[in-house]
Amino acid sequence: MSFASLLSSLSNALSLGKNTACGDDCSCQELKGGHIKIFYGSLTGTAKQLAQRLAQLVAEHPVLQQHYTTEVIDVVEYDTEDFFKETSICFFLLSNYNIESPVDWFVNGWLKDARYDFRVDRLALQKIRYAVFGLGDSAFAEEDYMRDSYNVDKWLGQLGATRLFPAGEGDKNNDQEKQFLAWADGILHVLSDERELAFAPNHVEYDSEGEDVSEDEHGERVRDVGAGREDGAGISGDEVLDVEDIGKVASKIKTAVEQKSKEEEAYRQSQRQRAPNGRAKRTIGNGKEDAGWTKTPAPPREMVSxxxxxxxxxxxxxxxxxxxxxxxxxxxxxxxxxxxxxxxxxxxxxxxxxxxxxxxxxxxxxxxxxxxxxxxxxxxxxxxxxxxxxxxxxxxxxxxxxxxxxxxxxxxxxxxxxxxxxxxxxxxxxxxxxxxxxxxxxxxxxxxxxxxxxxxxxxxxxxxxxxxxxxxxxxxxxxxxxxxxxxxxxxxxxxxxxxxxxxxxxxxxxxxxxxxxxxxxxxxxxxxxxxxxxxxxxxxxxxxxxxxxxxxxxxxxxxxxxxxxxxxxxxxxxxxxxxxxxxxxxxxxxxxxxxxxxxxxxxxxxxxxxxxxxxxxxxxxxxxxxxxxxxxxxxxxxxxxxxxxxxxxxxxxxxxxxxxxxxxRKQKGDxxxxxxxx
The missing domain is CATH 3.20.20.70 (Aldolase class I)
Structure with a gap:
């Protein structure tokens, strides 16, 4: 299968069909054929071995093997400009060193430049879904440990790519393989989750300095990935707010309070229309049970209007x-x-x-x-x-x-x-x-x-x-x-x-x-x-x-x-x-x-x-x-x-x-x- 036909297959899979495993009424989409590219940047060969291990785990998975094909690629040998056209799921397993390493060109020579080049669109990589796993040595200075992998994780997201799973750490001094397998297990879970098959790219705005304008003191705000989905999995509205941010929607809250007052007034009005003794008005009928005054209890109502x-x-x-x-x-x-x-x-x-x-x-x-x-x-x-x-x-x-x-x-x-x-x-x-x-x-x-x-x-x-x-x-x-x-x-x-x-x-x-x-x-x-x-x-x-x-x-x-x-x-x-x-x-x-x-x-x-x-x-x-x-x-x-x-x-x-x-927290200009x- 040619690369072009692979892309066409992936595109069709992302836009058509229902997942039969979920039932006929499921709204999530079925990925009938997808391609995973596992990029590695290695100096001693460990990252390459783990990349091959991840490809093997996908190939041996009873569900994933039916949906995905994998390819292991040395990031040094890949034409970085092709990332702008990339639509595959991309995993990056990168070594971190405090010396010159094979990933330097990819991280600082291309990705960093693309992130801070005003001529590059801030959604340039929006068709990519990705996750990053870094390999490093905690004996290095703190500023060097996992520096490159976390920069890759950050800059890919800031260029519009969708993060499938948090960045993982593999410390050479702390059972690196166990840490990798735990991260890989999370990756397999995400890929096998039918709800993940519906592709939704990032939509993040940036200011003139290239910073996320939705960032608060704890970093970038969570986008509403579920908005518009039939299963209602997303948060209602345009954004998720912290308690401290409620003042920003004060006008909407005021409207809700006013509406609540109107509803309460309507309820009181309906109560005043009842007979003075609180009983319902006389009902019309010929039977003995219909003669006189009767009281029809109202059914309990919803607490939240x-x-x-x-x-x-x-x-x-x-x-x-x-x-x-x-x-x-x-x-x-x-x-x-x-x-x-x-x-x-x-x-x-x-x-x-x-x-x-x-x-x-x-x-x-x-x-x-x-x-x-x-x-x-x-x-x-x-x-x-x-x-x-x-x-x-x-x-x-x-x-x-x-x-x-x-x-x-x-x-x-x-x-x-x-x-x-x-x-x-x-x-x-x-x-x-x-x-x-x-x-x-x-x-x-x-x-x-x-x-x-x-x-x-x-x-x-x-x-x-x-x-x-x-x-x-x-x-x-x-x-x-x-x-x-x-x-x-x-x-x-x-x-x-x-x-x-x-x-x-x-x-x-x-x-x-x-x-x-x-x-x-x-x-x-x-x-x-x-x-x-x-x-x-x-x-x-x-x-x-x-x-x-x-x-x-x-x-x-x-x-x-x-x-x-x-x-x-x-x-x-x-x-x-x-x-x-x-x-x-x-x-x-x-x-x-x-x-x-x-x-x-x-x-x-x-x-x-x-x-x-x-x-x-x-x-x-x-x-x-x-x-x-x-x-x-x-x-x-x-x-x-x-x-x-x-x-x-x-x-x-x-x-x-x-x-x-x-x-x-960032201050203005800091x-x-x-x-x-x-």
């Missing part, structure tokens, strides 16, 4: 069923790129890329001034909506979480090993939005999590004390304590219940009686809730929490939902000062244990979690599941684990894991800086 659904999905939420949601946290993206974990890693030992953030109830009983959703989520004081099955919600949450993780494979810098690990959820943060404990089957939902050995971190807004009392064992149970007085709580949380303060206090009493691992969450808002420390002491004495998380509020932009500004956001040293004053008033029972300066967060812990002068705020998760499965009573002290030295309050790391690489273990 179409407009609210659109507003929430625009913010990056995936809606599950009629009242649940899941979203990828920005720390998940950061962890996948080796740029650090969230505060829960520092405080409790959670790795963000293994954590799913979800809620079985988008509705809430508060309208907090610092709400991240700007009140686009529903509100209510009693459950009046349809109820979805807990197993259906969990399955939907996990599937959508994995779909969003899958989209991140095209983000520059994503580590192959972490990308693969991310498809095994180990933690669930039930704190996304709304009031998770509001869901009628919350205990069954948490039980399902534990059966899958997924830890549960549940946050409640302290307005449902009966639900707290009924709550079974969770890994960690939070209560939001946003103010210390009735007046301040009303001002900052804006609760819907008239007896909100009584409910709040009763919730703290219920928490105290739980006998499990409990946390108070304090969100500090300057000029709202940073005073009256003595009242906070009383509330802490009432609930007796194991831990107290104190975090500065995150400003999410103006939308009309509140009048907060950046002036209401405290600095980290101000949060520390608040905690020091609070601990002094609490006495010997509590001390500051940890901090995460990046999140402006401080952890105050009960001294029960301090043994022989060392803190044990982390969690032994396997021990927790063993205790749950034993069906015997246990306490928080039975599954605690030692806090790492770098996570203890007052050390130089400030709660940042030294194994990670800190990324400093270049982003990465610093190891800082």
């Amino acid at each position: 179409p407009m609210l659904h659109k507003a929430l999905t625009k913010q990056g939420y995936k809606i599950i069923g009629s009242h649940s949601g899941v979203k990828i946290c920005r720390w998940t993206k950061s962890a996948l790129r080796g740029r650090g974990f969230c505060y829960k890693h520092t405080f409790y030992g959670i790795q963000s890329h293994l954590c799913m953030e979800t809620t079985p109830s988008l509705a809430c009983a508060n309208k907090c001034v610092f709400c991240w959703r700007h009140h686009t989520n529903p509100v209510g004081t009693e459950w009046r909506w349809k109820v979805d099955d807990p197993e259906f919600i969990l399955d939907g949450a996990m599937q959508n979480h994995y779909k969003m993780i899958k989209q991140l494979k095209g983000v520059p810098g994503v580590k192959a090993d972490r990308f693969q690990d991310a498809f095994t959820i180990r933690h669930c943060a039930l704190s996304l939005v709304g009031e998770p404990i509001f869901y009628p089957h919350i205990n069954e939902f948490v039980k399902l999590l534990h059966q899958k050995h997924i830890s549960s971190f549940l946050v409640t807004n302290a307005q449902f004390p009966d639900k707290i009392a009924e709550m079974d064992m969770v890994t960690q149970l939070y209560v939001s304590v946003d103010a210390s007085t009735k007046e301040a709580l009303k001002k900052i949380d804006r609760p819907l219940f008239r007896d909100f303060w009584e409910r709040f206090l009763n919730s703290l009493d219920a928490l105290s009686a739980k006998g499990q691992r409990t946390v108070y969450r304090l969100t500090l808002v300057k000029d709202y809730n940073t005073e009256d420390l003595g009242n906070y002491v009383e509330l802490i004495s009432r609930g007796k929490p194991c831990f107290i998380e104190v975090k500065g509020v995150t400003y999410c932009g103006y939308s009309g939902a509140s009048n907060l500004t950046m002036a209401n956001v405290p600095y980290h040293n101000e949060v520390i000062g608040f905690c020091e004053d609070l601990v002094n008033l609490l006495g010997e029972g509590y001390e500051i244990a940890s901090e995460h300066a990046h999140s402006c967060s401080v952890l105050i812990a009960s001294t029960r979690f301090k043994k022989d002068g060392e803190w044990y705020t982390h969690i032994d998760y396997e021990k927790f599941f063993q205790l749950v499965e034993s069906n015997k009573a246990f306490t928080a002290l039975d599954f605690m684990a030692k806090t790492p030295d770098w996570a203890v309050f007052g050390v130089a790391e400030g709660g940042f894991d030294p194994e990670e690489t800190r990324w400093y 270049i982003g800086v990465a610093e190891q273990g800082c």
Whole structure:
């Protein structure tokens, strides 16, 4: 078969047909014949051997051998200008040296020039799908180790090529073959996934300096690869937004809020049309059952209206069923790129890329001034909506979480090993939005999590004390304590219940009686809730929490939902000062244990979690599941684990894991800086 006919075959395969393995109603496309080119750049022959090994793995795969032919090519011998016409799937296995090597011409003599040549179109390689595996020696200087392979991975993407899988690393000093086989296994999985057969090139815009204009402090934003697909796998809207970016869609949120008000007014209007005594108007009929007044109960309605659904999905939420949601946290993206974990890693030992953030109830009983959703989520004081099955919600949450993780494979810098690990959820943060404990089957939902050995971190807004009392064992149970007085709580949380303060206090009493691992969450808002420390002491004495998380509020932009500004956001040293004053008033029972300066967060812990002068705020998760499965009573002290030295309050790391690489946000005219273990 000629090269031209191969290209024609590939083109036809990408545009025609359905995959019979998926069923007749499947919308994904079938690749009836594709060509894979495996390029290698080698000095000692190792890269060539691994390239041949990859070709062999594809040829021996029971599914892939029917769809793909492979070709192993020395990148030195390939005419680089042909990459502009290339439509094959391309894998690059490249050696990295701190001396002149065979890949120098390809990397710096051609690809780099093409990337920074203003005459070359920024989508010049958009027909290529690719992945890169680098071979190197960690004994080299850090700036030389994997330099060339990561540059190739980055520049191919910036020239429009679609990344199939994160770049892999093969360290000569750390079982290089094992690392290669793990990366190759991910490649085979991607190629055998029918959903990958639909080709969607990158669409990235660049500024005058050649930088991605959609880049935030964590790098290039994820494109919406699923937009327009019939299976709905993509994120709704044009982009995936972090919580901190919600202010950019304030006008759309405002529209959703206005629409929500109209819907509520229409509902109230329909209620006013009923008879004064609340019964339905007289029905017409001759039977005895039709005489007189009858009441026809309305069927339960959907919690999320179409407009609210659109507003929430625009913010990056995936809606599950009629009242649940899941979203990828920005720390998940950061962890996948080796740029650090969230505060829960520092405080409790959670790795963000293994954590799913979800809620079985988008509705809430508060309208907090610092709400991240700007009140686009529903509100209510009693459950009046349809109820979805807990197993259906969990399955939907996990599937959508994995779909969003899958989209991140095209983000520059994503580590192959972490990308693969991310498809095994180990933690669930039930704190996304709304009031998770509001869901009628919350205990069954948490039980399902534990059966899958997924830890549960549940946050409640302290307005449902009966639900707290009924709550079974969770890994960690939070209560939001946003103010210390009735007046301040009303001002900052804006609760819907008239007896909100009584409910709040009763919730703290219920928490105290739980006998499990409990946390108070304090969100500090300057000029709202940073005073009256003595009242906070009383509330802490009432609930007796194991831990107290104190975090500065995150400003999410103006939308009309509140009048907060950046002036209401405290600095980290101000949060520390608040905690020091609070601990002094609490006495010997509590001390500051940890901090995460990046999140402006401080952890105050009960001294029960301090043994022989060392803190044990982390969690032994396997021990927790063993205790749950034993069906015997246990306490928080039975599954605690030692806090790492770098996570203890007052050390130089400030709660940042030294194994990670800190990324400093680009300022205008500056270049982003990465610093190891800082």
